[in-house]
Structure formats: C-alpha cells, structure tokens
Amino acid sequence: MASANNSKYPLVLIIGGGFGGLEVANQLKDKPVDVLMLDKHNYHTFQPLLYQVATGGLEAESIAFSLRKNFADQKNFRFRIAEVFKVNADKNSVTTSIGEIDYDYLVIATGSTTNFFGNKEIEKFAMPMKSIPEALNLRYLILQNLEEAVRTPSKEDREPLLSFVLVGAGPTGVELAGALAELRNHILTKDYPELKKEEMKVYLVDFLPKVLGPFSESASKAAKDFLTKMGVEVLLNVKVESYDGNEIKFEGGKSIRTKNVIWSAGVMGVVPEGIAKENIERGNRLSVDTINRVKGTENVFAIGDVAAMITDETPKGHPGVAQVAIQQGKHVGKNIMHIINGEPTEPFKYNDKGSLATIGRNKAVADLGKIRFQGFFAWLVWMFVHLISLLGGRNKVIVFINWVASYLNNNGGNRLIIRKFEREELPKKDKQESKID
Amino acid sequence: MASANNSKYPLVLIIGGGFGGLEVANQLKDKPVDVLMLDKHNYHTFQPLLYQVATGGLEAESIAFSLRKNFADQKNFRFRIAEVFKVNADKNSVTTSIGEIDYDYLVIATGSTTNFFGNKEIEKFAMPMKSIPEALNLRYLILQNLEEAVRTPSKEDREPLLSFVLVGAGPTGVELAGALAELRNHILTKDYPELKKEEMKVYLVDFLPKVLGPFSESASKAAKDFLTKMGVEVLLNVKVESYDGNEIKFEGGKSIRTKNVIWSAGVMGVVPEGIAKENIERGNRLSVDTINRVKGTENVFAIGDVAAMITDETPKGHPGVAQVAIQQGKHVGKNIMHIINGEPTEPFKYNDKGSLATIGRNKAVADLGKIRFQGFFAWLVWMFVHLISLLGGRNKVIVFINWVASYLNNNGGNRLIIRKFEREELPKKDKQESKID
Numbered sequence: 001m002a003s004a005n006n007s008k009y010p011l012v013l014i015i016g017g018g019f020g021g022l023e024v025a026n027q028l029k030d031k032p033v034d035v036l037m038l039d040k041h042n043y044h045t046f047q048p049l050l051y052q053v054a055t056g057g058l059e060a061e062s063i064a065f066s067l068r069k070n071f072a073d074q075k076n077f078r079f080r081i082a083e084v085f086k087v088n089a090d091k092n093s094v095t096t097s098i099g100e101i102d103y104d105y106l107v108i109a110t111g112s113t114t115n116f117f118g119n120k121e122i123e124k125f126a127m128p129m130k131s132i133p134e135a136l137n138l139r140y141l142i143l144q145n146l147e148e149a150v151r152t153p154s155k156e157d158r159e160p161l162l163s164f165v166l167v168g169a170g171p172t173g174v175e176l177a178g179a180l181a182e183l184r185n186h187i188l189t190k191d192y193p194e195l196k197k198e199e200m201k202v203y204l205v206d207f208l209p210k211v212l213g214p215f216s217e218s219a220s221k222a223a224k225d226f227l228t229k230m231g232v233e234v235l236l237n238v239k240v241e242s243y244d245g246n247e248i249k250f251e252g253g254k255s256i257r258t259k260n261v262i263w264s265a266g267v268m269g270v271v272p273e274g275i276a277k278e279n280i281e282r283g284n285r286l287s288v289d290t291i292n293r294v295k296g297t298e299n300v301f302a303i304g305d306v307a308a309m310i311t312d313e314t315p316k317g318h319p320g321v322a323q324v325a326i327q328q329g330k331h332v333g334k335n336i337m338h339i340i341n342g343e344p345t346e347p348f349k350y351n352d353k354g355s356l357a358t359i360g361r362n363k364a365v366a367d368l369g370k371i372r373f374q375g376f377f378a379w380l381v382w383m384f385v386h387l388i389s390l391l392g393g394r395n396k397v398i399v400f401i402n403w404v405a406s407y408l409n410n411n412g413g414n415r416l417i418i419r420k421f422e423r424e425e426l427p428k429k430d431k432q433e434s435k436i437d
Numbered sequence: 438m439a440s441a442n443n444s445k446y447p448l449v450l451i452i453g454g455g456f457g458g459l460e461v462a463n464q465l466k467d468k469p470v471d472v473l474m475l476d477k478h479n480y481h482t483f484q485p486l487l488y489q490v491a492t493g494g495l496e497a498e499s500i501a502f503s504l505r506k507n508f509a510d511q512k513n514f515r516f517r518i519a520e521v522f523k524v525n526a527d528k529n530s531v532t533t534s535i536g537e538i539d540y541d542y543l544v545i546a547t548g549s550t551t552n553f554f555g556n557k558e559i560e561k562f563a564m565p566m567k568s569i570p571e572a573l574n575l576r577y578l579i580l581q582n583l584e585e586a587v588r589t590p591s592k593e594d595r596e597p598l599l600s601f602v603l604v605g606a607g608p609t610g611v612e613l614a615g616a617l618a619e620l621r622n623h624i625l626t627k628d629y630p631e632l633k634k635e636e637m638k639v640y641l642v643d644f645l646p647k648v649l650g651p652f653s654e655s656a657s658k659a660a661k662d663f664l665t666k667m668g669v670e671v672l673l674n675v676k677v678e679s680y681d682g683n684e685i686k687f688e689g690g691k692s693i694r695t696k697n698v699i700w701s702a703g704v705m706g707v708v709p710e711g712i713a714k715e716n717i718e719r720g721n722r723l724s725v726d727t728i729n730r731v732k733g734t735e736n737v738f739a740i741g742d743v744a745a746m747i748t749d750e751t752p753k754g755h756p757g758v759a760q761v762a763i764q765q766g767k768h769v770g771k772n773i774m775h776i777i778n779g780e781p782t783e784p785f786k787y788n789d790k791g792s793l794a795t796i797g798r799n800k801a802v803a804d805l806g807k808i809r810f811q812g813f814f815a816w817l818v819w820m821f822v823h824l825i826s827l828l829g830g831r832n833k834v835i836v837f838i839n840w841v842a843s844y845l846n847n848n849g850g851n852r853l854i855i856r857k858f859e860r861e862e863l864p865k866k867d868k869q870e871s872k873i874d
Contacts, residue, residue: 143479
C-alpha cells in the first residue's frame with residue numbers, strides 16, 4: 001500500500017476503531033506522532049445498543065459512526081479499511097489484507113467476538129450479536145420466522161418459529177430478553193394480527209444461579225423480577241448441551257423446540273497471528289503488563305476486551321466493558337507519549353464507574369459503586385448515559401427521537417428486512433480479525 | 438399457505454406495496470372486501486430518495502416504511518412476504534413463492550425495474566438503483582472505490598476508481614450527478630485528506646440532446662447549468678456502446694476509464710408470467726383499458742409503471758412517475774367497489790400536478806403546469822413535497838433532521854459500508870418479480 005508515513009514522526013498503528021482504539025487516537029491529537037487506524041469496517045459500532053438494532057427499535061446506522069468523519073479534524077490521523085492477519089513484532093510490521101504495514105508503536109484494540117467454547121454445531125445454528133451485520137442478520141431471522149409463523153397453519157409447527165431462547169444472562173441476554181418481551185407484549189399482534197401473544201415465548205437461560213452475574217444481588221433480583229413480570233421464562237442453573245437448529249437440549253433432559261437461539265454466553269479476544277502462545281491468557285486475551293504492553297514485546301500494546309492485565313488486584317484481568325477499553329485507550333495514548341518523550345510511564349488503574357442494564361420501558365438496574373437503584377430512575381440514567389456516549393450529534397438526536405416515539409406509542413421501530421438472512425449465503429460471523437495462532 | 442380468506446367478502450389481491458399498491462389498499466379500508474397484499478419486501482420504498490441512500494446522505498431505513506405497521510389499523514388488510522411467479526387468470530389464482538393464492542380481484546402493482554435493453558455485459562457491470570438493496574450496493578461500491586483510491590499510489594490507477602459515469606439524464610441521473618458533485622465538492626477531502634478534489638470526476642451521459650427530457654426547456658437548461666457549475670461534465674447526444682467494468686465506450690470513439698457506471702437510462706415493467714404476449718406493450722407494460730383493467734381479463738388490473746393505458750390522448754401511456762401510480766391506485770380501488778356494487782365504473786383521468794427535480798443545495802427545478810421556476814424556491818418546494826410524501830412521522834422527522842444537519846455543516850450522512858459489495862456474491866438486481874412470459 002501507499003505508505004501513510006513518510007513524515008519525521010513515529011507511527012502509532014491502531015488496530016480497531018472500537019471504544020479503546022478511538023480513545024488512543026483522540027489522546028494523540030496534535031501530538032508529534034502519526035496515527036494510522038485500521039478497521040475491517042469504516043465505522044465505529046456502539047455495541048451497547050446492538051440489541052435494539054436486532055429487535056428493530058433502532059436503525060443500524062444510528063448506532064454507527066464513520067471513523068473518517070469522526071477524525072476529519074485530526075491532522076495526524078489516517079484511516080484504512082483493512083483486516084490484520086499477523087503481527088510481526090520482530091520487524092515492527094503487521095500483515096494485512098492491504099499489504100504489510102510498518103509501525104513504531106502498535107496498539108491492538110481488536111475487541112472480542114462470540115465464544116461458542118468449541119461447539120461447532122451450536123456455532124453453526126445459534127446467532128451471535130457482536131457486530132452490526134450480525135445484529136441485522138438476527139433481526140432478519142426473527143422477522144422472517146414471524147412471517148413464516150403467520151403462514152403456518154399448524155400450531156405445532158408454529159411453536160419453534162415463535163420460541164426465542166437467549167443463552168447467557170449477562171447484560172446482552174437480559175436486554176435482548178426484555179426487548180423481545182416488549183415486542184411480544186406491545187407489537188406482535190399489531191403487526192401480525194393472525195398471531196396470538198401467548199404463542200410467542202421468550203426464554204433466558206444461564207448456567208449460573210442468577211441473571212446479570214457480576215451485578216449486585218439487588219440488581220440481579222430486580223432484573224429477574226422485571227423479566228418474569230414481562231413474561232420471560234428465566235431458566236437458571238441450566239447448561240446447554242446441544243442445538244441443531246430445531247431443538248435446544250439442556251443437561252438433565254429438558255429441551256425447547258426453537259428456530260431462534262441467540263448466543264451471548266461468552267466472548268473471546270480477537271487475536272491476530274504472531275503472538276507467542278505463552279502470552280495468550282484465558283479467554284484468548286493478550287497478557288499485558290501494567291501499562292498494557294503485551295508481554296514479550298517492547299512497543300506492542302493491547303487494550304480493552306483483547307487485553308488481560310493480570311495482577312494481584314485483578315487476578316482475572318478487567319471486565320470486558322466499554323469503560324475499561326476507554327480508560328485503557330486514554331492511558332496507552334498518554335504512556336506512548338511518555339515513552340517517546342523519555343518520561344516514566346504510569347501504571348493503569350481502573351476507575352469503575354458502575355454498571356447499568358436496561359430491561360425495558362421504565363425498567364433498568366444501576367450499580368453505581370455503593371449506590372444501587374432499580375426501576376424508572378435507573379432507566380432514565382441508562383438512557384442518558386447511552387445517549388451522551390453515542391458518537392455524533394445527529395446519531396444522538398435520531399436515537400433520542402426513536403426512543404421518544406417508541407415511548408409514546410409503544411410501537412417503535414420499523415422492523416424492516418432489508419436483505420433476507422440465509423444461513424448458507426451470508427457470513428454468520430463477522431470477526432474483526434481472522435484466526436489465532 | 439393458510440388461506441387469508443375464509444370470510445364472506447371478496448378478496449382483492451394486490452401485488453406490490455409501492456405507491457400504487459398502497460393507495461388501492463387505502464381506498465379499500467372499511468369496505469366489504471378482504472385485502473391481501475404481497476410484496477417481496479416487508480416495506481414500502483420511497484424511491485424518489487434512493488439516490489440519497491446511494492450517496493450516503495440518508496439511512497436506508499428512513500426512506501422505507503413497514504407495510505405491516507402502515508396498515509396495522511386496517512382490519513380487512515393482510516400482508517405476506519412473497520414473490521409472485523405467475524398469474525393464472527383462467528382460475529383466478531397466482532402462483533407464488535409461498536404457494537398458490539386465489540383471488541376475486543387482482544391488482545398488479547409491481548412497478549418497474551432497470552432496463553438494460555438486452556445488453557448483458559452492461560447489465561453485469563453497471564449498477565442499477567431501483568430498490569434499497571441496490572442503492573446500498575451502489576453506496577458500498579462508491580465508498581469502496583474511494584477507499585481503494587486512497588491506497589493506490591499511481592494517479593493513473595486512481596483515475597477509474599474516481600470517475601463516476603451516470604448514464605441517463607432523467608431525474609434519477611440528474612439527482613445522482615448533483616449528489617456526487619456535492620460529495621466531491623464538500624466532503625471528499627474532509628473524509629479522504631489524501632485525495633484531491635480535482636481527481637474525482639462526475640459525468641452525466643444521455644443520448645438525447647437535453648437533460649431532464651420530459652421537463653420544460655427552461656427547467657432542462659437550468660438543470661444543465663446547475664450541474665455544469667457544480668463541476669459535472671454533461672455529455673449529451675452520446676450513446677453508450679459498451680462497458681466492461683473498466684472502460685465505458687461511446688459511439689463515435691470516445692471512452693472513459695471508470696469502475697463506477699450507474700445505469701438509469703431506462704425502465705421496464707415487472708410482469709409476472711401468464712399474461713398473453715399480445716397484451717404486453719412497449720417497455721414490458723401491461724395493456725390496460727381506461728379503468729386499468731388488463732386487456733383480455735375480467736378482474737385483473739394493473740397500475741403505475743407496469744401499466745400502459747394507450748388512448749388517443751396518451752398514445753405512449755402515462756409517464757412512469759409516482760403521481761400516476763397513486764392516482765391509478767385510488768381510482769382502481771374505487772372502481773373495484775363500483776364493480777362489486779354493480780355500479781358503473783369511471784374512466785381514469787390523469788391530473789398532472791407537475792414535475793420536480795433537485796440538483797443540490799439550493800438548486801432545484803419545478804414545472805408546475807404553466808408555473809415554472811428554478812433555484813432556491815424550487816428546492817424548498819422539492820423538500821416540502823418529498824417530506825410530506827414520506828410514510829411515517831418518524832421517517833419525516835429523521836429525514837428532516839438529516840437534511841438540516843447536511844445543510845448546516847455541508848457534511849451530512851454517515852457513509853457507512855455495512856456489508857461489503859462484491860459483484861459475484863450479492864444479487865445485483867433485486868426484482869419485484871422473477872421473469873416475463
């Protein structure tokens with residue numbers, strides 16, 4: 001490729017335009033470095049709202065923002081659409097879909113992808129939801145199955161089309177369960193007068209004994225109560241055994257006939273080839289020191305979901321949430337400048353601002369340090385935090401209008417099938433990077 | 438399929454949820470008939486704004502509206518996603534992708550698709566823009582070629598990536614040319630600082646001696662002047678000979694190296710099988726009488742782009758515009774009720790409200806009967822008419838916000854590549870119906 005760096009400044013190469021990568025680049029604005037960002041897509045994805053794209057409440061494009069547009073005012077920033085295959089740390093370069101690119105400093109901010117824990121059958125039939133194309137595929141599958149249910153005369157044949165099983169009761173599973181329950185409770189019979197509300201079932205399954213595992217007890221309990229009241233069947237202490245596209249089986253013998261299984265039971269880091277195996281931790285994450293430098297390297301950093309900073313205080317690393325990526329991104333940007341300037345680096349300290357999850361209209365849970373609350377006020381806080389975090393004024397306004405419209409008429413969103421989802425034709429997974437070493 | 442009609446009322450089957458089909462259904466609200474609409478998509482497409490989706494100014498979903506949602510309050514309305522393959526007029530049924538469906542009255546409102554006039558090579562390489570998937574493919578192609586240009590060191594190799602040739606200078610070609618010129622003039626170097634404005638070329642080609650053929654002379658002249666001032670090269674009296682994906686050749690020897698050819702040089706009706714050849718007119722349209730009844734049938738109607746009402750006053754039929762489809766849709770709805778009630782039918786009279794086309798910011802042309810004007814006021818009228826014609830309050834608000842944002846900062850739209858366009862993988866054409874008899 002045409003070299004983006006024929007200047008006198010060192011090149012900081014950032015792989016990934018997620019929450020972490022964005023902050024590294026922001027931090028390096030007007031600094032004496034050149035910044036080159038690579039991403040498979042030309043946009044940043046606001047992942048916390050993917051579930052609303054999947055359930056038709058929001059347009060895909062209102063939670064995406066052009067990376068080029070975002071950095072249009074940053075003179076030292078360049079962007080390329082590219083997939084990174086391999087890191088060649090020994091020669092300070094990466095091998096990509098658009099050729100080999102040299103760097104002076106590398107920041108791996110590739111995030112995570114769905115972890116099916118090696119079960120190929122489940123991977124084939126269950127739907128992941130970690131990217132916009134995946135969220136759209138999920139939306140199309142849900143709507144296509146509702147359409148098929150309408151034209152299916154036998155109640156028995158309709159059952160698997162109208163049963164939705166969400167595996168994994170973390171924030172993603174809980175939020176999806178809530179959104180699907182609202183679809184059933186408020187929209188189903190308006191859009192599909194031939195169907196009965198009672199025929200649509202939403203199941204939320206987890207092998208843990210509680211929903212929202214890492215949240216406080218009060219938040220977990222409130223979330224479960226909200227879901228149950230909305231008609232979601234919450235199945236805890238239940239482990240998935242198999243799913244063949246028609247029936248999901250659980251350990252112990254229970255099973256559910258369903259054509260809709262959404263898998264949010266785990267994630268794994270997206271690691272390019274070329275990193276020594278001993279520096280890859282549990283969850284396929286890169287082992288980093290306290291300044292997010294990948295162990296065994298001099299000038300390669302990893303942040304966010306793909307990094308595991310194992311210390312006495314964080315024996316499992318940090319949680320895979322946007323806040324960690326954002327804070328580590330800022331921090332790495334600063335430390336790279338410290339290194340360039342010959343100054344001492346500063347170790348990373350995570351400032352946990354708390355956790356939020358929404359279940360539906362007027363229903364959310366908030367764990368903000370020791371302040372814990374649930375219900376309407378938590379829901380307002382959730383909306384506010386998500387709106388201000390969205391990139392782009394236009395996106396903020398458009399999401400806000402969509403939420404207001406949904407709130408007023410209980411029938412938000414357009415629920416369009418722009419492209420038919422066909423399992424054999426479209427790539428089901430949309431990984432940032434290809435495979436691991 | 439499960440019959441949608443086990444009631445005592447006659448079934449009116451409408452194929453297509455475009456401007457015409459919508460009006461038929463609207464007209465039959467609360468009438469003693471059952472209405473079943475079939476469409477390949479679950480949404481209505483506001484085709485006049487497709488060019489803004491293609492050039493990244495609007496989200497696809499803001500110009501689409503759920504057909505189910507639109508008719509949620511209409512008790513006698515049912516909808517199915519289906520492709521209609523064949524009309525079996527002798528047994529009052531259609532053969533579709535979801536089985537055979539009986540009707541009492543059939544309205545064919547399938548619209549038109551791009552006409553490549555039999556040139557298979559051009560059809561393979563030129564981009565059509567008649568549906569949302571096609572407009573998105575076009576957007577992705579444009580953006581992918583800009584991305585490729587950024588990483589192409591040779592100026593000669595960048596040329597075909599940065600040359601855009603629009604064939605057909607009707608409203609679609611003119612509006613696309615204007616939008617691409619604005620992309621070049623205001624956005625290109627913001628998003629792609631490596632590129633030079635002068636390197637991007639926009640050509641508008643037509644074999645006629647004027648742009649906007651059916652418009653008044655003053656509108657044609659103004660549109661051409663606007664385009665020229667914006668930097669579009671307008672090539673008139675020029676006939677395309679061939680396009681192989683890399684170079685478009687014109688009769689007489691001239692050619693342009695380009696990877697971006699957009700074809701809006703003609704349309705043809707989308708006609709299901711089963712209609713006798715003698716009832717298919719020029720442009721693959723169904724020959725209809727003055728109440729839009731397909732010749733040779735008793736109870737089959739055709740409206741809009743797929744209908745040709747040849748009379749002494751309209752020797753070529755009506756123009757293929759939304760207004761004709763809307764008025765014929767209303768009219769057919771009324772006449773079907775007249776027939777059911779044993780009342781005399783009323784012949785269709787087209788009320789031509791005039792024509793509008795926009796070229797860019799503050800630039801449009803309006804031919805409203807004898808009132809003709811161009812420039813800023815025409816542009817305001819154009820925006821107003823398009824906004825009020827959009828389905829759905831939310832869509833109106835969102836399109837309006839997008840336009841205001843674009844107007845204020847000259848950098849509207851998000852220009853996202855949600856799914857990579859690959860010529861071999863995605864269907865380039867997205868026809869309403871399959872093929873003709």
